Every structure is written in C-alpha cells, then in structure tokens.
Amino acid sequence: MQSNKAGRLRLLGSTLWPSFLVAGGASGIFFASIDPEMLRLETVPGLELSRMAGYTIGFFMFWMVGLASSLLTILLLGPGEPSSRRQ
Template sequence: MATQPTMSEKRWLRALGATLWPSFLVAAGASIVFFANIDPETLRLDSLPGIEISRMSGYAIGFFMFWMVGLASSLLTLLLLNPTPERGPWH
C-alpha cells in the first residue's frame, strides 16, 4: 500500500523537478544549436586527435556536458531562492 509523501518529500521532489527538467530542456536546445554548426568528428580531430570517439558518442558527451551546465545554473537559482538558513532548504 502506497503512502502519501510528506511535505518535505514533496518539496524535495518539486525542487528536483524544478532543476532537472529545465536543465534537460536547455541541454536539448543547446545541443541542437551547437551540433547544427559543429560536427563532433571535426571537433574531436581538432581537440583530441589521439582518442577514438564515435560521432554518436560525441553527441552524447556534448548533450550531457550541456545538461550539467544547465543543472548547475538551476541549482544555483534554487540555492539563491533560499537565502536564510533558518528556513531550511526548498521552502
């Protein structure tokens, strides 16, 4: 039997969704724009010529790098929305 999440669990889930979802969307958009102009194979040859990475791996690595940058931005926003320590996280 499933139990209802507590208020702190709801806040945590809301904070998780408020950071992961926007950062995912930003990563998708950034990947589209970036890889429409830059070929991962050309980028690899220019930056890491001694390492073999497939084109699909280049797309995946780029997407996850963009996602991490977006996630860092979302987390920073979340932290800045809670400036007082007595309120606790995600209030």
C-alpha cells in the same frame, strides 16, 4: 514527512527538467554548426570516439551546465516562505 518528500521531488523537478530542455536546445544549436568528429580531430586526435558518443557527451555537458544554473538559482532564492503565511 510527506511534505518534505514532496518538497524534494519539487526541487528535483524544478532543476532537472529545465536543464534538460536547455541541454536539448543548446545541443541542437551547437551541433547544427559543429560536427563532433571534426571537433574531436581538432582537440584530442588520439582519442577514438564515434560521432554518436560526441553528441552524447556534448548533451550531458550542456545538461550539467544547465543543472548548475538551476541549482544556483534555487540556492540564491533561499528557503520558501513559511506555510503559515501562505493561508
């Protein structure tokens, strides 16, 4: 039972952490050249959002894209080799 819990934690860590790092980098690069306030005015002028809300929404969108990428990679790798072969 403990092995299953450790496997889930490992899976969680191997998807959330890399996608978080990618989101941080992507947000930094994206928002270095694009102001969220100007982006809001160009796309949805009727919506009132602060600049900080724009940064936050952008970060979480980048994080979800990175998470989807990490999950797809784990899905394509398939199950690991049986523990009896690791010895």
